[in-house]
Amino acid sequence: MPLPDTTPTRVELLARERVANGYCKVDKLTLRHEQYAGGMGPEIVREVVERGNAAAVLLYDPVRECCVMIEQFRPGAWLADQAPWMLEIVAGIIEPGETAEAVCRREAEEEAGVRIGELQKIMSYMVTPGVCTETIDLFVGRVDASEAHGLHGVAAEGEDIRVFTMTVDELQWALETGKVNNVTTIIAIQWLLLNRDRLHQQWGC
Known part of the structure; x- marks a missing residue:
């Protein structure tokens, strides 16, 4: 299968929760993002450190x-x-x-x-x-x-x-x-x- 000509751009944030608010701040994200093959991918959950x-x-x-x-x-x-x-x-x-x-x-x-x-x-x-x-x-x-x-x-x-x-x-x-x-x-x-x-x-x- 040939590589796609364009990079996906769409991201849907479904939920965001602050799970830690100390020296490092951590947010729990529920989201979906566009895939290279087209259409939106499955719902995923990721923790992200808000470091600045x-x-x-x-x-x-x-x-x-x-x-x-x-x-x-x-x-x-x-x-x-x-x-x-x-x-x-x-x-x-x-x-x-x-x-x-x-x-x-x-x-x-x-x-x-x-x-x-x-x-x-x-x-x-x-x-x-x-x-x-x-x-x-x-x-x-x-x-x-x-x-x-x-x-x-x-x-x-x-x-x-x-x-x-x-x-x-x-x-x-x-x-x-x-x-x-x-x-x-x-x-x-x-x-x-x-x-x-x-x-x-x-x-x-």
Whole structure:
């Protein structure tokens, strides 16, 4: 059978119920959607986490050719029997009235103790669209990594964040050996490996 020429567009929401309203909000959806073969498919029930939008930024020092990285505890990784203290880049939820760029600058100071100069968007993507609404706006930001070290985070939010630097070669090694296992950090490192020369030209380095 040949592939269809068009993508389905119709979705019918039959019921929506909030089943969890804590740190994560979870909605139970009853719906039907149009199928590639034509017509509406059967009624399905899915739970979806209402996470909102977030911004993440790879903090890069082009003079030292290193990135400011962070490490913190992640309960999801712990439950999945993964190493729960994860190597990551700075990120935060976009609050109402905030821009993604403002979140990057705020979180860079809160989580890593550095200020961002030039800030360039890399891409937007969904993390786990099968079960979550979260969209990430991913950026690269120019920083001076000379003072990047120590422990940071907002104590009232239970944050306990270790800050350190890694060279581009060290990041590539971490990627190739599986030391990085969260999607946002993987995408950011891969982007830098592919675009470092062009980024240096744009930033006049």
